[in-house]
């Protein structure tokens with residue numbers, strides 16, 4: 001995988017359903033609805049959009065995309081930071097309560113020009129195949145991208161539907 005793609009700084013992408021997207025900034029294109037995230041938007045708040053990672057088909061791999069084009073939490077105000085915290089907390093609750101995954105890893109890199117947070121699920125097969133921790137996320141992502149079959153994609157889409165429903169049934173401001 002190209003490093004620019006991994007950081008979300010590329011100018012185009014092919015999502016895991018095979019659609020090709022071109023844009024100046026992927027985060028802005030998602031915010032404006034110019035990119036249709038595979039499986040659709042899970043939750044849209046005032047400042048954020050929660051959806052699956054468009055390129056990497058792993059069930060429960062979610063991205064909190066901040067609508068504003070900034071690259072750091074330090075450029076957000078309190079209300080924006082609060083919403084991001086609530087969205088992350090409820091995404092984690094959903095993944096756990098729906099028994100999708102017991103543990104996730106959060107990642108945010110300022111080298112990515114548009115602020116987004118990875119909610120990366122940790123499955124046993126990942127630990128067995130690659131090891132545990134941030135170091136392996138890239139290898140795991142590449143592996144999933146290359147090896148996902150139709151059933152895997154279906155599972156990713158099923159999980160998206162379940163998490164969507166969870167967000168419909170819960171008030172994240174509570």
Ligand SMILES: [Zn+2]
Pocket residue numbers: 025026027028029068069070113114
């Ligand atoms: Zn942007």
